Amino acid sequence: MNPTQALAIYNSLTGEKENFEPIIPGKVGMYVCGPTLYSEPHMGNMRTFINFDLIYRYFLHLGYQVKYVRNITDAGHITNSAGEAVDSIGKAARLEQVQSLEIVYKYNVKFQELQRIYNLLPPSIEPTATGHIQEQIEIIEKIIENGFAYIVNGSVYFDVRTYGKEFEYGILSGRKVDELAEETRELNAQDEKRFFADFALWKKAHPEDMQIWRSPWGDGNPGWHIECTAMSTKYLGDRFDIHGGGLDLKFPHHEDEIAQSCGSVGCNPANYWLHANMLNVNGQKMSKSLGNYFLPKEIVDGTTTVFDKPYLPQVIRFCMMQAHYRSTLDFTQDSLNAAEKGFMRLSEAYEKLGSLETKETSSVDVQALVDSFYNAMNDDFNAPMLVAGLFEAVKYINTVFEGKATISASDLKLLTKEFTGFVFDVLGLTIEKASSDQALTAAMDLVLDMRRSARENKDWGTSDKIRDRLAEAGIVVKDSKEGATWVVK
RNA sequence: GGUCUCGUGGCCGAGUGGCUAGGCACCGGUCUGCAAAACCGUAUACUCCGGUUCGAAUCCGGACGAGACCUCCA
Known part of the structure; x- marks a missing residue:
């Protein structure tokens, strides 16, 4: 590896690009919020997971030993600001007349299949929320002990106002509690919460709940945010390097995770907070009501009506790699077709690599070209810049192939190693051989x-x-x- | 309503205070019996109005437009 600049990462917490300094040299601890399995993950979910897969892969490529934890949310209870329980998994289960676990299992199988199709490396651990109820209870107990939570009628709420005296609530999202008060449209008069911004750590069970756990406060369900805190802390410790997730989780989910960690162990859990941006389809955020909603499997099978032809998963992945993870990306028929052709060109150049003739010298500075690959990725994982560099290499490979440029044996070896390394190992693309029929x-x-x-x-x-x-x-x-x-x- | 982000050539999409991102499409060329494919090459841009500056599409202010979050969301 020959990067001429250090790895810089945009930290959502500070709003700035910072040089990456791992807590333990040579090692990276990374936690990413995974899917809630009440339905099949859609294409937008996949973009987030693909982007973090890219980041995971690049750390591995740089030789880091990475512990990558991505959870599975399989406990449905989530509470909104009005304190109402929104049990998405239970809802799906009732709709299909099965048990919650059946819903979770069914969609987990699909999610695993999608990971194979889209060539995602498996995380080091995929813990489930329901497997860590005890840990969640212990953290809640600690928060209560520290005075940052209170118990009401079998439920436990995080006390944002008390917390605010010692820590800064809103440090990640930039929201001020005072502003939140004015912004929040309506408050539930029946609210058990002392303050509108307080959020549930533990929610008393309803008689119709399908999943119920015992706790010191009675039967109930964990709050959504505490699940991630429990799992990240258990596998990565009180403080680890990177916490990632979709941009839409920044508030309140990630904000509340920070509050829970500060409230229990006294520190922000992660040094670097990374947020992947959303996927648009035909200029709008993907949504069921807009009719531009489709599943990752449908676009591969060609069964979605949004596009008039199927696309290979590696083409979709390549299309995503041409946009930066912090930018929104617009999927259109044209952009996918463009990616398809571009990917073909990249693939064909790769196949020529093995049959290039070498000369005494190279007509291009191959080392500089390779450095540009690393510099692109070292600049906050700038995959589109890397792709541009790879196409510089494609042009060079093609001209050498045509006999209009030269490459030395040692440079060919270097280029082959790094070109394939970045295409396959970092970008996670796959190139299939022609028909096997x-x-x-x-x-x-x-x-x-x-x-x-x-x-x-x-x-x-x-x-x-x-x-x-x-x-x-x-x-x-x-x-x-x-x-x-x-x-x- | 509040907070924030963004507005780049036909499309997608990087980046930068002065030095061509890249892909696709278009056009030109090479090749070809013709065509396709492949390869090479050229052109086209930075929403608008002010300001700062020797110089801004890049910084600041305003306008307009788009989007996100504030409620479950990757």
């Missing part, structure tokens, strides 16, 4: 052989007829000096 391949060999004979006899009529009829069947024939190749569209 042996019967089709044999038939095509025969057809193209007959066409070649026709062409040798200047029988253009037959040659063109074969070409056109194959095109109608969805097979595109590409002629080149080395002969004809084909590809199924």
Whole structure:
């Protein structure tokens, strides 16, 4: 590795790019908020997970030993500001007339499948909220002990006002408690909370609840935020390097995690807070009501009506890599088609790498090119800049292939190592070999052989007829000096 | 209503106080029996109005527009 600049990360907590300094040299502890499994994760969820997969992969590429924890939220109780329980998993379970765990299990299987399809590296640990109820209770007890929470009628609430005397509530989101008071539209008059901004750590069970746990305060369910605090603390300690998640979790979820950690162990849990931006479709945030909502599996299968053709998962991933993780990204038919063609070009250049002829010297500064890959990623994981650098390499590879530029043996070795390293290991792309259908391949060999004979006899009529009829069947024939190749569209 | 972000060429999308991001499309060229494909190359931009500056699309202010969060959300 030859980065000419240090790894800088944009820290949402400070609003600035900071040089990355791990707590333990050579090691990284990273926690990312995973999905709530009350439905199949949609494409927008996937973008967040793909972006953090990129970050995970880059740390690994730099040689860090990474402990990557991404939780699974399988306890449905979440409370809104009015203190009302919103049990999304229980709701889904009732709708499908099954138990909560069945819902969670069903969607977890789908989520695992999606991770395979989109080539996500498995995290070091995927803990579940329901597996850490005891830890959550212990943290709540500690917060109560420290005076930052109170018990009302079997529920426990975090006391934001008392907390605010010692710590700063709103340190991450920039919200001020006073402002929040004015902004909040309506408060529930029946509220058990002492203050509108207080949030539930533990919620007393309702008779119709499908999942109930025992606690010192009676039967109930954990609050949403405490789940993440418990799991991150258990596996990464009171203080770790990176906490990530979608931008929409910044407030209140992450803000409340900070409050819970400060309120229990006295410090912000993470040194660097990273937030991945949202995915838009045709210019708008993906949503069911707008009709631009689709699942990661549907776009691959071509079963969504949003786009008129299927796309390979690696094309979708590549499309995402052309935008920075902190920017919104707009998926449109055009942007996906552009990514598809660009990805093909990248793939084809990769396949040429193995057959390049080397010369005494290189006509391009390969080391500088490789440095640009690292510098791009070291600048807050700027994948689009990396992709631009990779296309510089593509152009170079192509011109060498055409005999219009030269590369030395040592530079070719370097370029091959780093180019493939960044394409496969860092960006997480996969390049599939052409059709593995042996019967089709044999038939095509025969057809193209007959066409070649026709062409040798200047029988253009037959040659063109074969070409056109194959095109109608969805097979595109590409002629080149080395002969004809084909590809199924 | 409050807080915040953003507004880049036909599309997607980086970046920077003065030095061409990149991809796709377009156009030109090479190649080809023709075409496609492939490859190479050129062009097009920084919402508007003020201000700071030798110089701003890049900094500041305002206008307009878009989006996010404030309620579950990746």
